[in-house]
Amino acid sequence: MSLLPWTIYLSFGGAVLALGAGARSAAAARWIALLTAAAGWGLVLVAAVGFAPAAGLQTVADGAWIPSLGVRYHLAADGISLTLLTLTGLAATAGVLFSWNVEERTGEFFAFYLTLIGGVYGVFLSADALLFFVFYEIAIVPKYFLIANWGSTNREYGAMKLVLYSFAGSALVLAGLLWAYVAAGSHSFDLPDLAAAAMHFSGSEQVKMFALVFLGFAVLAGLFPFHTWAPTGHVAAPTAASMLLAGVVMKLGAYGCLRVALPLFPAGLAFWQPVIAWLAVAGIVYGGLVALVQDDFKFVIGYSSVSHMGFVLLGLAAANARALSGAVLQMFSHGVIAGLLFAVVGRMVYDRMHTRRLDELHARPLYRLLPFAAGTFVFAGLASMGMPGFSGFPAELTILIGVWQTSPAWAAVAALGVLVAAAFTVRVMQLAFFGRGGEGTAPPSSTSLPPITLAEKLGAVLLLGATVVIGLKPDLLLNWITPALQSPFFEAVLKGGGQ
């Protein structure tokens, strides 16, 4: 467990090294990035082997930082953090593999990339609210540069929109946290301390603080109607950044809701519960319906993320042990699946076909030209539409079970989202890969597409393997998550929200 802080230091160190090496050799920067990401993931897995699931956070590093404000450098983990750390390591490693073809300023690219990863590890490990916030901001800045420098369609617009939404969200979070800190007597930013103090806040205070903090985080999780940054940002980003953006960064928002907003302000949750739930359900259905009519391949995946994150938010809103564990499982599942989908669209298809328009892709039988890409997308698409046997199924089933316990109506409308997901996934699969562009009539250039590289295959196998393993044995993660939710930290949430 004490290895876990090193995931952060290692990523930041790797960023510096990649920057230095990139000046001389792109290949060196790539290998440094790959080794750093893989080592970070390895550290998480080693820590996971020695992890004893228990209620409550297990401190892994603790030291004074700004004593005058009661800010500590306090890193801690429980089963929820560990699940998301595993996801981060996996997505980071796969992301490097799918960025193997970045030729332009490779060193800088991977420096920003690894800084982002380090920030994400930091967020998932922070047990101090201010530290949490610092890492959260560290994760946002590199996103801007990754998109603005290495992105594609409308990259300046996409990057700026993403950053503005993120910063607006952060401002709300900061305001809420400071309010809570002051109201608690300005002793400590430590999350367990704050939670203990927050129990004495009045109901109306909690309602307002919750609104600030939850909304601030939920923007990054893609809560409808504040989701509009997500599709444009995803589309504008380079492949690896889309993968991380949908795969991991959106989870930061959801994780913030779960780790900070819910436990600190349970009365706030009880007040806002129906609003959040209906917005989440609206996101599930709306995101899916919009995905159904897109003519740009990447936008379909972008909107599908909004739909799938709606399930996470719905699970959080239902706020009983079952729904929350489903929400964490869905965070992992969506992280893996969205990463895979973006990898296929951005790397395997776009980098070869130089178009993402579905009608243009449909003119050629891509499943013959790029059978590996087609196969990967079929499996990823099945996982994404909640097909049993893949990780999305136990996650969505667990959420639905939990939501039934709170409100059948939410569950009923959310199930509609499952159907819409099937519709847009099958539609885009047909359009993009199974074009009837007659075998003989295809232009000669189509026969000379660069083959799928080993790095791409490796990345796809990693992610596909993860979704199948968790789909068939969700216990691997649920055995971490369930005990974590029995911590006193979540007691008030489960009592107040779950009814």
Add this chain to the structure above:
Amino acid sequence: MNGFPWLTLIVFLPWAGAALLALLPKLDVRAGRVLALVFSLSTLVVGLALLPSFKHAAAGYAFTEDHAWIAALQVNYHLGLDGLSLVLVLLTGLVAPGALLASWRETRDPRFFHILFLLLQGSALGVFLALNFFLWFIFWELSLVPAFFLIKLWGGAGASRAAYQFIIYTMAGSACMLLGFAAIFAVTGTLDLARLATLAADGTLAAKLAVLGGFWPKAVFLGVFLGLAVKVPLFPFHTWLPAAYAEAPVGVSMFLTGVMSKMGVYGFFRILWPLFPGPLQAASGVLLWLALGGVVLGAFAALRQTDLKRMVAYSSINHVSYCLLALFAVTAATGGVGADGGAAAALSGAVLQMFNHGISAAALFFCIGVLESRSGGRRGRDEFGGVRSAAPVFAGLCGLAMFSSLGLPGLNGFIGEFLIFRGVFALAPWAAAAGCLGLLVTAIFLLTFYQRVFHGPRAGAAAVEFRDLSGRELAVLVPATALMLLLGVLPQILIGLYNPLISFWTAHLP
């Protein structure tokens, strides 16, 4: 014999074949076909091997496998085989190799075709054997994927659209069913179908669902019902079927009608009836009308088709609806129906009809495939003539399949439909009377089919040359028609397998 995981073997042997084919990309096409056929035949072989140790006298599961799997959702890897499952496993074992032989000459990427086909076969077997909803649903949903691609990539001109319609309709049903089971787990904490049936039998399940309040207990029933009704399909949820069956390649049409439509009917018997006896009884009045709609309108729709595949597709709606007509007649009746034997006859007929229809409809699709293969893909009712004089053996065997399908006494179809009508007359006479119309119309369109295609002067696609059946084609049709004759004379050999189950069911009627 019980220690060995026979059921796992049944389910996973076809998948093992698919995996083997996937791992051997360089395999010769002929060798690949033979390999696929061997693995496809494994179902029948293992199924028959189990017969001697199958306890004919007992109603429960003769074979079970139960292992802990997912603790967080209390999911067990639970398989079980009783008379109903056995009949359907044997049916799958018969239809699947026949279907593979029907598409034997598939030239478009045959390896991938066989991989998908074996995946489909394994999934269907999983549905017939799984006793935990989680596991059952994996097989149920996974069966869609190979079926979708088999229709889409190897089908006719309209296959893309048909495949999309097929998967979306079925997924819509599945989403409703999933929602229903989420609620069931939320209130009971288990997804085990056998355990839920026990809970439902003493009213615990209904009482627990009632906690949801308002319309929601009914919605749970409705969700599970819709998932199954689309799959069967029950009228009016059938609209995806004609296109899917007609556009699919012949072997796949055979499997879809022979086995996949039985998955839905099986779900009604294994899940909906045991878990929701009360709501099903309350809804049976309406459902009887829907089943009748399928029987009568399916037959009339078939009468209007000139495309033979569409004709047999609509006739499938008609035939499968008999099974549900029987079930709903039993569930609609209140009190004392077990005594007069009406319920026993109806249920017994329903299970027999599943098997019979599987064999005879698959055989009819196979015969249409024979016509297509000799006429460059034509399959219009009026595009042939005089085939009998050119291919007498084919005409004879196809005629037998047709007469079996329309219920001629002496052939298997008659026994099943007779038992159903015998039972339904006792339980709901008006429904049986109206259903007779379906029998009559079926006779009309099948005889028209026979007359136009096989009789008269040689014409159309058969005007110049029409080869009689090849050895491969005989290898499918001869056993199929032999079985039709055998079961027509000795239905007891099949009924004996599941009769204890029928007695158990009728003994537990309200």
